[in-house]
Amino acid sequence: MVILKNMILEADILITCDAQNTIIKDAAVFVSDGLIADLGQRERIHKDYSADKVIEGENRILLPGLINTHSHSVQTFLRGKADDHTLLDWLRQVVLPGEANFTPEEVYSSSLLGFAEMIRTGTTTTNDMLTSHNSDYGIKAAVESGIRTRIGKMLMDVDNDFPDIIKEDTETVIETARKQIDQYHQTQDGRIKYSLNPRFLLSCSPKLMNLIVETQHDYEDLMIHTHASESQSECIEVKKMYNDSYIRALKNLKALGSETILAHGIWLNKEEFEIIQKTNTRITHNPSSNCKLASGICDVVKYHELGVLVGIGTDGPPCNNNFDMFRDMRLAAFLQKVKHLNEQALPASKVLQMATIDGARAINWDKEIGSIELGKRADMIMIDIDQVNAMPLYDPVSHLIYSSSGKDVSLTMINGKIVYHDGHFKTIDFNKIKVATQKYQDKWEL
Ligand SMILES: [Zn+2]
Missing domain, CATH: 3.20.20.140 (Metal-dependent hydrolases)
Known part of the structure; x- marks a missing residue:
């Protein structure tokens, strides 16, 4: 896996889950060395930082993992x-x-x-x-x-x-x-x-x-x-x-x-x-x-x-x-x-x-994770809202709790590393797991 030092993640809607429940539209998060180094308006983040990689956020909600x-x-x-x-x-x-x-x-x-x-x-x-x-x-x-x-x-x-x-x-x-x-x-x-x-x-x-x-x-x-x-x-x-x-x-x-x-x-x-x-x-x-x-x-x-x-x-x-x-x-x-x-x-x-x-x-881990805030670990997920179950979308939190499913997740980042993106696991050999699972299932069917 290519290790990227920094990255910008964009989103139409950023839900931070901070103490003020801040939600930012047309947002971006700058991730550096596995940490959330900055967040705010998409335009400003792009002006202030140049990143090794940019993940586009059109039709995406970004929220804490x-x-x-x-x-x-x-x-x-x-x-x-x-x-x-x-x-x-x-x-x-x-x-x-x-x-x-x-x-x-x-x-x-x-x-x-x-x-x-x-x-x-x-x-x-x-x-x-x-x-x-x-x-x-x-x-x-x-x-x-x-x-x-x-x-x-x-x-x-x-x-x-x-x-x-x-x-x-x-x-x-x-x-x-x-x-x-x-x-x-x-x-x-x-x-x-x-x-x-x-x-x-x-x-x-x-x-x-x-x-x-x-x-x-x-x-x-x-x-x-x-x-x-x-x-x-x-x-x-x-x-x-x-x-x-x-x-x-x-x-x-x-x-x-x-x-x-x-x-x-x-x-x-x-x-x-x-x-x-x-x-x-x-x-x-x-x-x-x-x-x-x-x-x-x-x-x-x-x-x-x-x-x-x-x-x-x-x-x-x-x-x-x-x-x-x-x-x-x-x-x-x-x-x-x-x-x-x-x-x-x-x-x-x-x-x-x-x-x-x-x-x-x-689980006593809130100093590092649980919200998208400066200095926290970059554990975040993206939700695809270009989907039938996301239309219309008046309230993103309502959508997440009452209408979304895990299949709407398009990206998962842990510790600043993308581990899943658009149908692909980055750390797991899914075909290998499929073979092992079938082998176990076959034992029951004997
Ligand atoms: Zn149990």
């Missing part, structure tokens, strides 16, 4: 293999055996396919959980794809009717995680950060949870990312195992705080909501997954009233079955309107904020 706060890239090969189950059956019958039986090559290709889909549909950063085994191959895929990510192996040491093969002993889990932290955390120009991913309390002993918290304290900027209070039956099982409500159990384990993000957070009592607020714990709302697994509807409005940071996640392909954040942004807005019977419950502008700057805040 989307931030997916909860994904399982490695589950992509299981897309369509676990439909119409509830959470625990879905896990025990399909997802865990599937993950457990992946070869190292399958972990790599399945993750890479997931990252390709994210990049293709406008996600520039993801908060990702891998498998217990062979997770180095998933991190390798993240490194090669060019995506920005917090990522780590799945941590679990309790079988709880889960397949034996996926269980590791407590010490091995932590030893492997620590080795991976030393190898990958804050590497690739800061694009890759490790994360500690206990799957959920049902698969983690108190001893493992204590070791995870201890490990987190030994490193800077290392987040805990786990599932919590997703389904009612899960909460009942956690109560039996930990003799406490889910969130209180996590609090007693000292696993909550501003460096923890909980996926789902649906079934909470009043006290648990207050614990989330007081500890400044972050939530990732995953609307498609919650609908498909019939888990429930997260009360995003309530979290916002409490000042809790909430990002939007897709979750994995077996429960979504897609990494297109545009689908989840739209559904996030719709679900709150229905839940609260209030059309203003979650307006389009707030949803866009959740998928950009709030997502960045929720």
